[in-house]
Amino acid sequence: MQICSFIPAATEILYALGLEDSVAGVTFECDYPPEARQKPVVLDTVLEHSLSPAEVDRTVHEFSSHGESLYRVHTELLRQIRPDLIVTQELCDVCAVGASHVAKALHELPSAPKILSLTPHTLEDVWRDIEAVGQATGKQQEATSLVAGLRKRVEQVKQYSYAQRPRVLSLEWLSPPFNGGHWVPEMVEMAGGVDPLGRVGEPSLEFNWQQIIASDPDIVLVMPCGYDLERAMREYRETKFPSEWNELKAVRNGKVFAVHANAYFSRPGPRLATGLEIMASLFHPERKFEAPPKSWARL
Numbered sequence: 001m002q003i004c005s006f007i008p009a010a011t012e013i014l015y016a017l018g019l020e021d022s023v024a025g026v027t028f029e030c031d032y033p034p035e036a037r038q039k040p041v042v043l044d045t046v047l048e049h050s051l052s053p054a055e056v057d058r059t060v061h062e063f064s065s066h067g068e069s070l071y072r073v074h075t076e077l078l079r080q081i082r083p084d085l086i087v088t089q090e091l092c093d094v095c096a097v098g099a100s101h102v103a104k105a106l107h108e109l110p111s112a113p114k115i116l117s118l119t120p121h122t123l124e125d126v127w128r129d130i131e132a133v134g135q136a137t138g139k140q141q142e143a144t145s146l147v148a149g150l151r152k153r154v155e156q157v158k159q160y161s162y163a164q165r166p167r168v169l170s171l172e173w174l175s176p177p178f179n180g181g182h183w184v185p186e187m188v189e190m191a192g193g194v195d196p197l198g199r200v201g202e203p204s205l206e207f208n209w210q211q212i213i214a215s216d217p218d219i220v221l222v223m224p225c226g227y228d229l230e231r232a233m234r235e236y237r238e239t240k241f242p243s244e245w246n247e248l249k250a251v252r253n254g255k256v257f258a259v260h261a262n263a264y265f266s267r268p269g270p271r272l273a274t275g276l277e278i279m280a281s282l283f284h285p286e287r288k289f290e291a292p293p294k295s296w297a298r299l
Helices: 008-016 033-040 053-065 075-081 101-109 123-136 140-158 182-192 209-215 231-238 243-247 272-283
Strands: 003-005 021-028 041-045 071-073 085-089 112-116 168-174 177-179 219-222 256-259 296-298
Touching: 003 008, 008 021, 008 085, 008 123, 008 177, 021 075, 021 209, 033 168, 041 075, 085 123, 112 123, 123 140, 123 182, 123 272, 140 182, 140 272, 168 182, 177 209, 182 272, 209 243, 219 272, 231 256, 231 296
Parallel strands: 003 021, 003 085, 021 041, 085 112, 168 219, 219 256
Antiparallel strands: 041 071, 168 177, 256 296
8 A cells, every 4th residue: 555644643643553664655744753754755835944933924824815825745756656545634724735735636646545634633533533544554453552552641641630730821832822722722631730721622722922921820831833842942032022921920930841842742643642741740740751852841
């Protein structure tokens, strides 16, 4: 089977199910596992990698207003690969190529590959998507086993009884500020926190700084969507916060943390279970889950 992945999360799922030899095409963002970087890139972006968060936000709005895609499908390469299956998503046109643009690209292909579109909004949706990938690729047993292990890890976090739950701000973007959406508020709750701005299963929301200041969080997670730890730390240090920012409980008490969002929070794949464990450790230090290197840092 020849499989092309149009989203990094799908690439991670395919590899986790032992389908690395079947993966024939990936996106420019597919960096995990590291060997995925060696696969042909069938999906690229029009965004410059050097853009600031504010510039990214402005460009996204410009393309969206004109009905244009932020992504380029390399149709000629797809013709050569002749995929049997393409895994994509319909959750967010900023995170991956939209369904209409996928359909347009596939119309130009001589073959008619099967399309599997993933649309997760919660952790359980992500686990079901893993099972759907297993079903579509003949890896049902592997998918069932993987999901069982992920659900067990989630239950180990959820079963803990917390005497106090900190108020948590999850900054999914900084210019302008967005609170984390979809599975992030759910993860905050599971890890023993309270997210006063988030809505479980709903997209991330833009807030103004005064609304964020008014929420006065005990903990701030700096988790710009698609960024690694180093980039998140840099964006935080370069952001111009209002003067009241330094009066927040989280800032005064040294409870502002940058995290590797791209690996453990943004992508709807198996590593969200690790992200949940990281959250639990940061919210409640007595819970000493083992965090991967360079997964978080105190700011």
